[in-house]
Amino acid sequence: MNLIRKFRETASSVIPIVLLVIVLQLTIAPIGWRSIGSFILGAVAIIVGLSLFLLGTDIGIIPVGQRTGSALMNRRSLPLLLVVGFIIGLIITIAEPQVQVLAQQVTTYIPSVNRMHLVLAISLGVGIFVSLAFARIVLTISYRWIIIVFYGIVTILALFTDPFFLGIAFDAGGATTGPMTVPFILALGVGVAGVRKSKKSEQDSFGLVGIASIGPISAVLLMGIIASGNDPAPAAAEMTAASLSFGELFSASVNEVVQALGPLAALFIIFQFTLLHQHHRQFIRMIQGLLYAALGLTLFLMGVNGAFMPVGSQLGALIGEGSYQWVLIPLGFLLGAVVVLAEPAVWVLTDQVRDVSGGSIKKSMVLVFFSLGVSLAVGLAMVRVVYHLPLIYFLIPGYLMALIMMFFCPPLFTAIAFDSGGVASGPMSSSFLLAFTLGASVALGGNPLSDAFGIVALIAMTPLITIQLLGLLYRHREKDGRKKSVKEDKSV
C-alpha cells in the first residue's frame, strides 16, 4: 500500500534530522530537553503530514495536472494554450503563501515598495513565463537557448539593481514555487509533452518550474530598479521564533493551506467542466486527493513552523555564540544534506523523473544528488555567515557553471536540474534552515540582512549544478555501457 511506503520513505528522511539535533543537544548546543521534546513532536507531525500530502498529490494533483496538460494540447490551439498557461501561473502564484510572506518581508525593509504591486509583479512574471514555457515546447525552441537568453536578461537587470534586491530576487525565484504549485506545474509539463509524438517528449516533460521561476526573479529585479534611490531601512531582521500556542499554530497553518489550495481547487473545478470532463470516479478521486494534500500540508506546516523553526534559530544562536563557531560550516553541509529530503516537492519531482524515464533514472540517485546540492548550498551559506561574504560571489560563478554545464549535459537532465532549483527551496529551507542561519548570523554579530538571507537563493542554485553532474555521469555510463555491449556482441 502506498501510504505505508510513503510513510517509510518520509520517516527515513526526517529521523536523521532528529538524530542530528539530539547529538547536538548532547554535545555543543544544549537547547534543552523541553525543546527536544517539541522537536520530536514536530518531526512526527512532519512525517505523517508529508506522507498524507504526497499521497494526495499522487491521487489528486498530479493526475489532474497531467490530464489538463494533455487536454490543452489536444485542443490544438496555441492561443488557448498560452492564455490558460498564463492564467494558471498567475492564479496559483498570487495566492501562494510564500509569496505573501516574501512581499511582507520586502515591504518591511523598503516601505516605498507597494506590497500589492510586488505580489502582482511576481504573479504576472510566473504567468508570462509558464505560457512562454508552453510556447517553447510547441514551437520546439531549445530549452538551453531559452535559459541562456533569459538568464542573460536577468544578469543585465541584476547589474542595475540594488544588491539588496538581488538576494530577495533569487529568494523569490525559489520561494514562489511552493509545495502546492510545484506538483501541479510539474504534472502539467508531463501532460503537455506526453501527447506529442516526438523524440524530445521525455526532456520536454521537465523544465516548466525552472522557466516559471525566472518570472519572479526578473519581476523583483525590475521592482528593485524602479525603487532604487530609496535606501533600504537598516532594520534588524527579526524572525518570529516566538512560541505560538497550539491554537494559533493550527489556525495559521490551516490559513496558509486554504490560501494555497483554494485557487488550485477552483481551477480544478473550472477545468473539470470546460476541459477535462472526467468520469465521476476520477472527480471523486481528485477531491479526495486535494483533501489528503490539504490535511497533510497543514500537519507538515504545523510541525515546521511550530517546532522546527524555533529549534532552528535556537541552534543557530547557541552555536554562533559558543566557542566552536567553525562547527557551523561542517554542520551546514550536514544539515543541508538531510533537510532537503524532508522537502515535499523533492519527492514529487523524483517520482515524476522515475515515471517519465520508465525507471531508467533511479529515484535514489536523484535524491543523492539533491542532497549533495543542498549540502553544498547550506555549507556555503554558513561560510557566508562566518566570513561575511557577499552573495554575488557565489551566485555568479554558480550560475555560470550551471549554464556552461548545459552544453555537455543531456537535455533531459538540464531540464530536471532547472526544475530542481525551485523544488529544493520549499518550506523546509525557507523556515528551518533560514531560521538557523539567521540565528547564527545574529549571534555572530553580523548583518543578518545581507549575510543570512540568500540561503534560499543558494539552495535554488546548487541543484542546477549537482543534478547536471548526475546527467554527465549518466551520459558517461551510457557510453561505457554501449562500448561494452558492442564488445560482448563481438565476442559472442
Place this chain on the structure above:
Amino acid sequence: MKVDTVYRQGKLLLSIVQSGVGEALVHETKGAGARGGTILIGKGVAEHAILHMLGLGDAEKEIVLTLLSDQHVEPVLERLTHFRRNKRLACGIAMLIDVPHILAHVLHTETDDSVTESQTQRRSSMDTVHTLITCIVNRGTTDEVMDAARAAGATGGTILAARGTGKEEDVKFFGVQLVPEKEMILILVGSGLTGKVLDAIKGVPCLAEPGSGIAFCIDVERFMTLGGKS
C-alpha cells in the same frame, strides 16, 4: 564463426513485484540461467474495497519480463520459489506464458537442434488454471474496467502507462503528431472466472464503443506467489 538468427520456442516469465524488487528478481533469474530481463513501471490496484474507496489502495509495482529458453524454465522457477524479500509478506506474483517464437542469436554449430525443435511440436496439454486478461484503453478509464472486473470476481490488477503509436492520418499540431494516451491493465484471474470477467468488462463504455479500446487474454501455464510463507 557465423552467428545465425533463429526463432526458438520458449516461455515468458511475467512477474509483478513491489517497487524496488525488480532488479533483485532479474539478478536471481540470471543466476539460474536467464539472459536478462526488462523492467516496466506499473501501478497496482487495490484488492481491498475499503482502501480503494479511500483512495489508499494504489501501490507502486514493477513488472519484469524474462524470456526463458525451455531448458532454463525449471531452474529459474526453482530459484524463484526461494526468492523472498521479507520473512512474512509476499512480494509479488509470477506467471509463466508459453511463447512459440523467441528471437535468438546462436553460433552456427549449435543451430541444428534448436531450429528444428521450434518448428515441430508445441505442447498442447494446456490445462491452465489462470488467465491473464489484458485491456488497452484510453488513459483514465482503467478504473471503470477494474470496477467491472472486480464486480465479476477479479481481485486486483496492474496498470501500465502507455500511448498509442499514432497513424499517418492522426492530428498534427505545429508539425508534431499528437498521440492518444493509453493505459494497459493486466488482470490475472482463475480460469473459472475468465468468461465471467470478460463478459463484465465487455459492457464498460471504454471497451464497448468501437475504436476506443481492446482486450485480449492469454493462458498462463503456471502461476506462483513470490516470497511469503513457504
